[in-house]
Amino acid sequence: MLEIKNVVASINGVKILKGTSLTIKPGEVHAVMGPNGSGKSTLSKLVSGHPDVEIESGDILFNGESILDDDPDIRALKGVFMAFQYPVEVPGVQNGSFLRMAYNAKRKYKGLDEVDPMDFEELIQEKLKWVGMNESFLDRPLNQGFSGGEKKRNEILQLAVLEPMLSILDETDSGLDIDALRTVSEAVNRMITKERSFLVITHYQRLLNHIVPDVVHIFSEGKIIKTGDKTLALEVEEKGYDWLLQPVS
Amino acid sequence: MKNESVLSKKKIQEMADTSYKYGFKTDIESETAPKGLSEEVIRMISKKKNEPEFMLKFRLKALKHLSKMTEPEWSNLKYPKVDLQDISYYSEPKVKKKLDSLDDVDPEILRTFEKLGIPLTEQKKLANVAVDAIFDSVSVATTFKDKLLKVGVIFCPFSEALEKYPDIVKKYLGTVVPHTDNYFACVNAAAFTEGSFVYIPKDTLCPMELSTYFRINTEETGQFERTLIVCEDNSYVSYLEGCTAPQFDTNQLHAAVVELVALDNAEIKYSTVQNWYAGDPVTGKGGIYNFVTKRGKCQGKKSKISWTQIETGSAITWKYPGCVLIGEGSIGEFYSVALTTHNQQADTGTKMIHIGKNTKSTIISKGISAGKSQNTYRGLVQMNKSAKGADNFTQCDSMLIGDKCGAHTFPYIDVRNASSTLGHEAATVKVTDEQLFYFQQRGISAEDALTTIVNGFCKDVFKKLPTEFAVEATQLLGLRLEESVG
Numbered sequence: 077m078l079e080i081k082n083v084v085a086s087i088n089g090v091k092i093l094k095g096t097s098l099t100i101k102p103g104e105v106h107a108v109m110g111p112n113g114s115g116k117s118t119l120s121k122l123v124s125g126h127p128d129v130e131i132e133s134g135d136i137l138f139n140g141e142s143i144l145d146d147d148p149d150i151r152a153l154k155g156v157f158m159a160f161q162y163p164v165e166v167p168g169v170q171n172g173s174f175l176r177m178a179y180n181a182k183r184k185y186k187g188l189d190e191v192d193p194m195d196f197e198e199l200i201q202e203k204l205k206w207v208g209m210n211e212s213f214l215d216r217p218l219n220q221g222f223s224g225g226e227k228k229r230n231e232i233l234q235l236a237v238l239e240p241m242l243s244i245l246d247e248t249d250s251g252l253d254i255d256a257l258r259t260v261s262e263a264v265n266r267m268i269t270k271e272r273s274f275l276v277i278t279h280y281q282r283l284l285n286h287i288v289p290d291v292v293h294i295f296s297e298g299k300i301i302k303t304g305d306k307t308l309a310l311e312v313e314e315k316g317y318d319w320l321l322q323p324v325s
Numbered sequence: 326m327k328n329e330s331v332l333s334k335k336k337i338q339e340m341a342d343t344s345y346k347y348g349f350k351t352d353i354e355s356e357t358a359p360k361g362l363s364e365e366v367i368r369m370i371s372k373k374k375n376e377p378e379f380m381l382k383f384r385l386k387a388l389k390h391l392s393k394m395t396e397p398e399w400s401n402l403k404y405p406k407v408d409l410q411d412i413s414y415y416s417e418p419k420v421k422k423k424l425d426s427l428d429d430v431d432p433e434i435l436r437t438f439e440k441l442g443i444p445l446t447e448q449k450k451l452a453n454v455a456v457d458a459i460f461d462s463v464s465v466a467t468t469f470k471d472k473l474l475k476v477g478v479i480f481c482p483f484s485e486a487l488e489k490y491p492d493i494v495k496k497y498l499g500t501v502v503p504h505t506d507n508y509f510a511c512v513n514a515a516a517f518t519e520g521s522f523v524y525i526p527k528d529t530l531c532p533m534e535l536s537t538y539f540r541i542n543t544e545e546t547g548q549f550e551r552t553l554i555v556c557e558d559n560s561y562v563s564y565l566e567g568c569t570a571p572q573f574d575t576n577q578l579h580a581a582v583v584e585l586v587a588l589d590n591a592e593i594k595y596s597t598v599q600n601w602y603a604g605d606p607v608t609g610k611g612g613i614y615n616f617v618t619k620r621g622k623c624q625g626k627k628s629k630i631s632w633t634q635i636e637t638g639s640a641i642t643w644k645y646p647g648c649v650l651i652g653e654g655s656i657g658e659f660y661s662v663a664l665t666t667h668n669q670q671a672d673t674g675t676k677m678i679h680i681g682k683n684t685k686s687t688i689i690s691k692g693i694s695a696g697k698s699q700n701t702y703r704g705l706v707q708m709n710k711s712a713k714g715a716d717n718f719t720q721c722d723s724m725l726i727g728d729k730c731g732a733h734t735f736p737y738i739d740v741r742n743a744s745s746t747l748g749h750e751a752a753t754v755k756v757t758d759e760q761l762f763y764f765q766q767r768g769i770s771a772e773d774a775l776t777t778i779v780n781g782f783c784k785d786v787f788k789k790l791p792t793e794f795a796v797e798a799t800q801l802l803g804l805r806l807e808e809s810v811g
Binding site: 149170174238 | 760763768773777
């Protein structure tokens with residue numbers, strides 16, 4: 077599904093990714109953990125094609141093809157989705173019409189007819205329930221005045237409606253209380269199939285109690301320093317990161 | 326190597342190549358007056374139009390007054406002074422004098438309007454909109470004229486009104502915008518050539534939208550049209566004007582005057598979709614100087630005049646459609662979207678003059694600046710001593726796209742009595758790269774994202790447009806934005 081091959085990249089002239097490699101197969105859930113400032117979020121920006129990321133070397137393959145030359149919208153249409161850590165507020169644009177616009181962009185890309193507002197409303201009812209929101213949620217301006225929890229629920233609603241092949245969750249747990257964390261995790265779990273892959277970026281282990289990863293990577297200083305199964309996350313929870321950060325002689 | 330930026334180079338190039346789609350010129354023979362403004366030229370225009378004596382006097386009085394005036398310099402606009410002697414004031418397509426049927430109209434001109442999306446022929450004309458099409462200095466066709474006359478509604482070219490209804494014209498001409506009002510209104514009073522005339526009799530609701538479509542075709546010709554709309558007691562009309570011009574390297578002057586009169590309980594809704602040629606996107610050469618005076622007089626009790634304008638074109642826009650609220654309980658409204666891109670400049674807003682008791686006005690202005698453009702809102706709210714209990718609400722918002730453009734706001738508030746209320750809100754927002762990226766990450770292109778964000782910003786104004794034109798205005802804005810990104 078996704079192959080990040082030895083990428084060196086910087087933001088505003090500061091080198092952040094220093095030879096990152098990561099392979100995610102269809103149906104796998106990967107978690108990336110690491111201390112603050114390790115470059116975890118840059119990883120999500122890299123894959124989604126954020127303009128701030130400057131790539132010096134390496135490649136990113138999505139379903140076997142390089143997506144380095146694709147605009148962010150093309151990558152999204154090909155199936156890359158990122159749930160933002162800080163979703164941006166867009167006054168004047170209705171949450172529901174934004175969602176339908178994104179949905180229709182995807183349908184158009186697949187050569188399908190666009191759906192009208194009536195049909196769309198019907199088809200998202202169930203997904204709204206998944207994230208524990210009601211219809212009035214759709215009438216509000218996009219992310220404007222949303223609480224931290226509402227913003228995250230909205231990201232997951234978009235994920236559920238757009239059904240991407242690869243979903244990157246960038247610190248989705250931050251700012252969520254326990255109940256919201258459970259709701260959001262359950263929604264994500266419903267989305268997991270044999271075809272879809274997930275990359276969960278998080279600071280804390282607690283999210284991984286709800287969304288159980290197949291593979292856990294520890295990220296530090298712009299590269300993956302250790303890879304293991306879900307027990308690695310528990311180990312980090314217990315011991316902190318420091319023991320992993322000792323320079324290897 | 327850089328992650329593809331929000332807008333790739335290739336796309337920017339593609340967008341830059343989407344040029345002004347109305348920029349073509351129609352090759353027809355036309356008769357154009359020699360350049361310059363003089364008594365001789367004015368007598369010639371008046372004679373060509375077969376005008377009544379009072380009209381010629383009106384023009385000459387204005388010309389005399391003009392010699393005492395100078396071009397104003399208070400605006401937030403930069404441009405070389407207009408040389409009134411370097412403009413031709415009259416140009417007419419060489420066609421038969423009387424246009425009784427469309428068969429007499431040069432087919433080239435009909436094709437021109439068709440290309441602009443304004444079909445005039447019987448089979449193709451727009452279903453619910455009566456159109457007066459003006460090409461340079463003359464009206465070429467007015468649709469549904471007879472059908473409207475059956476209910477007493479007069480909708481015809483100004484010159485025809487002077488011929489057929491001189492008394493009504495004489496009664497109202499210059500009563501809202503006198504020739505002494507300002508420099509460009511004075512030029513217009515002296516030299517105006519065509520325009521539309523609308524008269525809605527008592528107790529009549531105009532059964533369809535009325536629309537005038539202006540087209541400047543000849544280079545170095547100015548367009549000076551004059552529109553007069555009179556609504557008698559308990560009547561209603563919704564009127565829309567649209568305009569385009571070919572691409573020329575020289576600047577063309579458009580100095581129009583619009584006068585509206587609403588009597589007791591009458592309502593006039595006046596909408597403008599302005600898309601004059603804005604000049605070359607790169608060099609800034611050419612484009613229309615849009616210096617227009619528009620004013621409505623709410624003379625009757627509980628009368629209402631509302632201006633809605635979508636300003637997207639012209640090199641320079643300088644206009645303040647306003648309302649003089651005389652009748653008790655009368656209402657003035659101003660809804661505006663002004664978009665400037667590339668090198669465009671706009672200094673626009675409104676004037677609400679409250680004179681009568683319990684008069685009310687609402688101002689919603691949305692200015693969007695992109696490229697290197699400068700966008701200014703300038704608005705006056707004046708509450709006279711007599712305007713007891715008057716009320717105004719103003720909201721003027723600015724949106725910036727990119728970091729080379731400017732937005733400016735100059736509200737003037739003048740209250741002379743203690744019982745009036747006033748509310749003023751203003752906000753400036755910037756379209757951020759993060760917003761565009763958010764849309765893109767959901768599979769929506771940067772261009773569509775920008776259009777959606779801007780439309781969202783403007784929706785309070787768009788919903789005031791007649792439905793027939795709301796879609797067109799949205800598309801036009803999208804098109805102008807596409808040209809501008811980059």
